Amino acid sequence: MTFRKDINGLRAWAVTLVVLFHFDIPIFSGGFIGVDVFFVISGFLMAGILTKKLENSSAWTLPKEIINFYIARARRILPALLALCTVTIISGWFYLSPAQYNALADQVLTTLGFYSNNFFLDQNGYFETSSNQKLLLHTWSLSVEWQFYIMLPLLMSAVWFFRKNRRWQLLATCTAGVTSLIYCIYLANSEPDAAFYSTFSRAWEMLAGSLVYFLTSQNQRKIKGLETAGFLMIIFSAILLNSSSAWPGIITIFPVLAAAMIIYSKSNSYWTSGKLIQHIGERSYSIYLWHWPLAVSIRLINPQNLTLATILGVLLTLVFAEISYSLIERRARTAFLPSKRNLAFLISLAPIFFVASLGLIIQRADGYPNRFPAKASDLAKYKFSLNEYRDGQCFMRPEQTYKAFYNCSDLRGSTARTILLWGDSHAAHLYPGILKNLPEDKNITQFTASGCPPLIGVTIDDRKNCRDINSFVADWIIKNQPGEVILSARWSKYNWESLRYTLEFLQAKGVKKITVFGPAPIWNRVLTDILLKNSLFNDTSLPEREKNHLINDNETEEGISKITQEYGVNFVSVREILCTDQGCMTHLNTKNGPVPTAWDTAHLSSEASSYLIVHSRIFD
Known part of the structure; x- marks a missing residue:
C-alpha cells in the first residue's frame, strides 16, 4: 500500500x-x-x-x-x-x-x-x-x-x-x-x-x-x-x-x-x-x-x-x-x-x-x-506445591463454587474436638503447619478459597462465588457446631471491619474458642528473588532478617487486634512471631538446606507455617 x-x-x-x-x-x-x-x-x-x-x-x-x-x-x-x-x-x-x-x-x-x-x-x-x-x-x-x-x-x-x-x-x-x-x-x-x-x-x-x-x-x-x-x-x-x-x-x-x-x-x-x-x-x-x-x-x-x-x-x-x-x-x-x-x-x-x-x-x-552462591543456590531450588493447600479440594480456585469442597472434614470424634480453618489463601497457608502439629485428640476441617475472606455477607467483586462459599461455611457451622474456629486472611485487601459480624455469628452459635491470625509479612517482591539478587552482589551468607523490602501493614495489624480484644477472642500476631525491629525472618535452616519463610510475596512456606503454629501456642 x-x-x-x-x-x-x-x-x-x-x-x-x-x-x-x-x-x-x-x-x-x-x-x-x-x-x-x-x-x-x-x-x-x-x-x-x-x-x-x-x-x-x-x-x-x-x-x-x-x-x-x-x-x-x-x-x-x-x-x-x-x-x-x-x-x-x-x-x-x-x-x-x-x-x-x-x-x-x-x-x-x-x-x-x-x-x-x-x-x-x-x-x-x-x-x-x-x-x-x-x-x-x-x-x-x-x-x-x-x-x-x-x-x-x-x-x-x-x-x-x-x-x-x-x-x-x-x-x-x-x-x-x-x-x-x-x-x-x-x-x-x-x-x-x-x-x-x-x-x-x-x-x-x-x-x-x-x-x-x-x-x-x-x-x-x-x-x-x-x-x-x-x-x-x-x-x-x-x-x-x-x-x-x-x-x-x-x-x-x-x-x-x-x-x-x-x-x-x-x-x-x-x-x-x-x-x-x-x-x-x-x-x-x-x-x-x-x-x-x-x-x-x-x-x-x-x-x-x-x-x-x-x-x-x-x-x-x-x-x-x-x-x-x-x-x-x-x-x-x-x-x-x-x-x-x-x-x-x-x-x-x-x-x-x-x-x-x-x-x-x-x-x-x-x-x-x-x-548463585552455594547457599543461595540451595534456596533457589525450593519448590512449593499448591497440593499442600489441598488445592481444588479444600482450597477453592477463583472459578470454583462451594460444591467443589471434597473430603475436607474429619468428624470421627466429637464435634467439640473439631477445629475449623476458614478464610482465604492466608488461611490455607496455615494448613500444613496445623496438620503437622495437630494434637491427636483434635480433628481439622478446612474450608478455604482464594481471595475469599471469612466475612459473612460480604461480596468480593473479583470472586463472584465468595459470598455463597461463606454462606455454605456458616450453614456447616450451624449444623456441625465445631468447638474451635481459626480465621485468617490477607485482611488488608478487604473491608476487615466486617470481621465483627463473623465474630458475632460464631459467638451466637456457641463456638467455644475463636482464634484470629493477624497479617503475615508482605514483601514487595518474591522473597527468594530478593535474597537471590542480594547474593549476586554480596557473596555472603543469607541475611536472617530483612526489612527494606517489607510493605507496611501496621494499620491492619492494629485494627484486627483491637476487634479481637472487643470480642474477647484469641489474636495471633504473625508479625510478632516472625519479625523484630531488625526485620522479618527470611529463611529457616533445615536438614535439607535453607527454606524461605515465604514462597512468593506473602504466603508462608510449609516449614514457616509449622514454625508459626508451634510458636503461636494455639494448641497449648
Missing part, C-alpha cells in the same frame, strides 16, 4: 500513549488504548494489502500470494523481536532469579510461536507472578495480530471465491466484526481476562480498520473536523480511563471509532505531519518492543529515585529503539527471509531456531540456579 504519513503519525500517538502508561505517567492513566489504536491500523493495512492481492491474482497464483503475505509479516515482525528475546535472555542471566529466568524462557518460546496471548491468559491465576514482572508480557498483542493475520486471508479469500467484489468483502467484514464485538462484550462480563487476551474478542477492533478500508474511496467526501474529533476522543480516553476500567468492553468502541475516524479522514494535518511525530511513527514498532522490558526492569530493581529511573527508562527506550530500527528493522526488509534466494531464506531461519534453542536450554536447566 502507498505510504500514508497520517497513519504513520497515528502510530506515533499510539506508541507514545502506551509508553507513558507503562512508565506510570499519571495524566495518561488510560494510555493502554494505544494498543487498540494499533489494532485498527493493522486491520486497515492488512485489508488493503490482501484486497490488492485478491484482485490481481488468479485461483492458481493466490495461494502463493497468501504465503508471500505471511512471509512479509514475519519479515516485519521477527527480526527486532528476535533481538529483543536475545537481549533479555543475556541480561536475565545476570539479574533474574532461577524462577524468573525459567519464566522468561517460557515467554520467549510462546512469543516466537505467536501464542503468548493464550500463554499469559493461562498464567493469569491467583498465585501467578505479577504482570509487572513478566518481561515479554507486551508480546500478547503481537500474537493477537499474528493470529488475525492468519485468519483474515482465509476469510477474505473465501468471500472472494463466492463473490468477486468489494461489497461482499464489506458485508463479511461487518458481519464478522459485529459478531466479535458481541462476543467481546459477553466475555468482558463473564471472563474479563479471556476477553483481554483472546483474538476472537479483539478481532472486531482490527476488523473496524478493515471496514474503513472498504468504505474508503478515491473520491470520498472530506468531512471537516473528523480527524480533530478523532484525536480529541483518543486524548480524552487516555486521560479519563484507567487500569480499573473494564477493558475491552463496550467503552472500547470510543478509541476504536476515533482511530477509524482519523484513518478515514485521510488528513495530513498538524496532528500527524510534524517531523518528530513522523520520526516516532517510523520507530513505533521498536519503541513498543523495547519499552516494556525496560519498565519491568525498573520495577525489579526497585530504585530509590523512581522519577530519575523512569526518565532514564524512557531515554533508554528511545536509544534501544533507534538501534533496533536502524540496524535491524531497515536492513531486515531485504535481508531477512528473502523470497527469491532459497539458501538465504533457509539461513534466515537460523536465528529463530537459535533463540528458541536458548529458551529450551534454560527450561531444561530449570533457570540455572547454580549461577
Whole structure:
C-alpha cells in the first residue's frame, strides 16, 4: 500500500500513549488504548494489502500470494523481536532469579510461536507472578495480530471465491466484526481476562480498520473536523480511563471509532505531519518492543529515585529503539527471509531456531540456579506445591463454587474436638503447619478459597462465588457446631471491619474458642528473588532478617487486634512471631538446606507455617 504519513503519525500517538502508561505517567492513566489504536491500523493495512492481492491474482497464483503475505509479516515482525528475546535472555542471566529466568524462557518460546496471548491468559491465576514482572508480557498483542493475520486471508479469500467484489468483502467484514464485538462484550462480563487476551474478542477492533478500508474511496467526501474529533476522543480516553476500567468492553468502541475516524479522514494535518511525530511513527514498532522490558526492569530493581529511573527508562527506550530500527528493522526488509534466494531464506531461519534453542536450554536447566552462591543456590531450588493447600479440594480456585469442597472434614470424634480453618489463601497457608502439629485428640476441617475472606455477607467483586462459599461455611457451622474456629486472611485487601459480624455469628452459635491470625509479612517482591539478587552482589551468607523490602501493614495489624480484644477472642500476631525491629525472618535452616519463610510475596512456606503454629501456642 502507498505510504500514508497520517497513519504513520497515528502510530506515533499510539506508541507514545502506551509508553507513558507503562512508565506510570499519571495524566495518561488510560494510555493502554494505544494498543487498540494499533489494532485498527493493522486491520486497515492488512485489508488493503490482501484486497490488492485478491484482485490481481488468479485461483492458481493466490495461494502463493497468501504465503508471500505471511512471509512479509514475519519479515516485519521477527527480526527486532528476535533481538529483543536475545537481549533479555543475556541480561536475565545476570539479574533474574532461577524462577524468573525459567519464566522468561517460557515467554520467549510462546512469543516466537505467536501464542503468548493464550500463554499469559493461562498464567493469569491467583498465585501467578505479577504482570509487572513478566518481561515479554507486551508480546500478547503481537500474537493477537499474528493470529488475525492468519485468519483474515482465509476469510477474505473465501468471500472472494463466492463473490468477486468489494461489497461482499464489506458485508463479511461487518458481519464478522459485529459478531466479535458481541462476543467481546459477553466475555468482558463473564471472563474479563479471556476477553483481554483472546483474538476472537479483539478481532472486531482490527476488523473496524478493515471496514474503513472498504468504505474508503478515491473520491470520498472530506468531512471537516473528523480527524480533530478523532484525536480529541483518543486524548480524552487516555486521560479519563484507567487500569480499573473494564477493558475491552463496550467503552472500547470510543478509541476504536476515533482511530477509524482519523484513518478515514485521510488528513495530513498538524496532528500527524510534524517531523518528530513522523520520526516516532517510523520507530513505533521498536519503541513498543523495547519499552516494556525496560519498565519491568525498573520495577525489579526497585530504585530509590523512581522519577530519575523512569526518565532514564524512557531515554533508554528511545536509544534501544533507534538501534533496533536502524540496524535491524531497515536492513531486515531485504535481508531477512528473502523470497527469491532459497539458501538465504533457509539461513534466515537460523536465528529463530537459535533463540528458541536458548529458551529450551534454560527450561531444561530449570533457570540455572547454580549461577548463585552455594547457599543461595540451595534456596533457589525450593519448590512449593499448591497440593499442600489441598488445592481444588479444600482450597477453592477463583472459578470454583462451594460444591467443589471434597473430603475436607474429619468428624470421627466429637464435634467439640473439631477445629475449623476458614478464610482465604492466608488461611490455607496455615494448613500444613496445623496438620503437622495437630494434637491427636483434635480433628481439622478446612474450608478455604482464594481471595475469599471469612466475612459473612460480604461480596468480593473479583470472586463472584465468595459470598455463597461463606454462606455454605456458616450453614456447616450451624449444623456441625465445631468447638474451635481459626480465621485468617490477607485482611488488608478487604473491608476487615466486617470481621465483627463473623465474630458475632460464631459467638451466637456457641463456638467455644475463636482464634484470629493477624497479617503475615508482605514483601514487595518474591522473597527468594530478593535474597537471590542480594547474593549476586554480596557473596555472603543469607541475611536472617530483612526489612527494606517489607510493605507496611501496621494499620491492619492494629485494627484486627483491637476487634479481637472487643470480642474477647484469641489474636495471633504473625508479625510478632516472625519479625523484630531488625526485620522479618527470611529463611529457616533445615536438614535439607535453607527454606524461605515465604514462597512468593506473602504466603508462608510449609516449614514457616509449622514454625508459626508451634510458636503461636494455639494448641497449648
